[in-house]
Amino acid sequence: MKYRRFGKTNLHLSVFSLGTMRYLANAEIANKTIEQALSLGINHIETARGYGKSEEYFGTAIKGGLSVPRNQLYITTKIPPCADADTMRRHIDESLKRLNLDYIDCLGIHGLNTQQHLEWVEAKNGCMQAVDEAVNNGMVRHVGFSTHGSLEIILAAINTDFFEFVNLHYYYFFQRNASAIQAATEKDMGVFIISPADKGGRLYTPPTTLKELCQPFTPLALNYRFLLSDNRITTLSVGAATPEELIAPLEVADDVGELTTDEITVFERLENQQNQVLVTDKCSQCYACLPCPENINIPEVLRLRNLAVAYDMNDYGKYRYGMFENAGHWFPGMKGNRCTECGDCLPKCPENLNIPALLADTHERLAGKAGRRLWS
Template identity: 70%
Template structure:
């Protein structure tokens, strides 16, 4: 296992961090997963107040059952943004009680996704007042934020100078947040990548076409190497449902060197294949088509279409597409069939794409079955 400094926190994190959202089937499973993770060299455990009983389960294990002392393990929990300082004070106290800890190494403002959330952290008597008090009395050591929001919101939040680390989406198949990676690094922030195997393309079950294009590597390996070869990135989330799911990701825990010529060649080949297959229908993700009057996240819809056609990643596309209209500010935007063919986006597209036609095609490819609504 390799370790990297988590930005200005000056904590040294394992390059893989244990995310606990998926291992909550039972206290026994949490215990086994945590113990195996620590034995394999992971020293950073991430949870959230919204992850079911995760904090409660961790609290039963951290101080008494792990094979290392509390001082050798770094704990991050995440709490939502709020305009109410008293509410944040109570939330911090409750997280500490559930975790049975005197202090939290890192507190993340969880899901700072909208401009309204941005306003919450800027308000004089908002949630940051309570966070600053907790840092002053030692109950919180370091503060950061996670975001599933727009690049613009992420950049603005980084530029406040309030935070020491950021958790965000950034993968080989989604590089929109590269400017945030660059800026956070320049600001000396720790950079935590959210769910690279799952949100990064469901790469633990890649389609045969993508597997073939990535030979002699696996798609998962290439994505991990894309991230781990970047020294600005501190740590990657691995979120096993059972202990055994730690094994494959941690095969790459020492692979932090620069990309090899062979790996670069495969990445170039993937791009050339995508361009050849999509031809004049490729969306280059410039985002100039936004805003859409119907609130369709056109670039994200067309990114999923790109992946489905170029790499046969239709199942991943359906998985993500189902979240539109179902996940609130965690995955905003309407489905592509909401397009009224108003033409508002057409003159703004530098590639002159027939966007309404591509949106219709995307919906037909990706609509799948409706899933459970995640957000009320």
């Protein structure tokens, strides 16, 4: 296991962190998974107030005694933004009690996703007043934020200078937030990548087409290498629900150097595949088409189409497409069938895509069972 400095926190975290959103079974399995992670060199565990019983399960493990001393283990929990300091004080107290801790190494403002959330954070007597108090009295040591928001919201949050780290989405198949990673790096913030296996493409169950294109590597290992080769990134979440699920991801935990010639060749092959299959229907993800009068997240809808058409990533596409209209600010936007063919987007598109037709095609391909947040 390799370790990297988590920005201005000056904590040195393992390049893989144990994410606990999937601790939905029981405390015994959670404890075994934690111990397996520690034995493999993971020194950072990330949970959240909203992750079901995750905080309680971790607190049970702490109470029973772990194989690593507390001062060699870094704990992050996350609490949603709120309008007032009193609510945040209560939530911090509750999380500490559930975790059986007297301090939290890292507190993340969980889901700083909207302009309203940003206003709550910036308000003089808002939730950050309670966070600052918790830092001053030693209950919290470092403060950051996690986000599923737009690039504009992420950059604005980074520029508040309130935060020491950021948890965000960024993968080979979703590079929209590249400038946020650079902005965070320039502020000396730690960078934590959320769910690279699952949100990054459900790469633990890749389609045959994608597996063949990635040979001699697996799609999952290749995505990990894409991220680990970027030294601006501190750590990647691995959301294991059982001890066994830690084995395959951590096979690349020591491989953090620059991309090899063979890896670069595969990435070029993947790009060529998109160009050859999509031809004139490829969305370049410039986001110039927004805003949409019907609040359709056009670039994200068409990104899912890109992946489904080019790589047969239909299962992933259906999984994410099903979140539209069902996950609130965690995955905003309406489905493609909401398009009224108003034509507002057409002159904005530098590729001259027939966006209404592509939205309709995406809906036909990917519409299925509605999705929801795992822990909602």
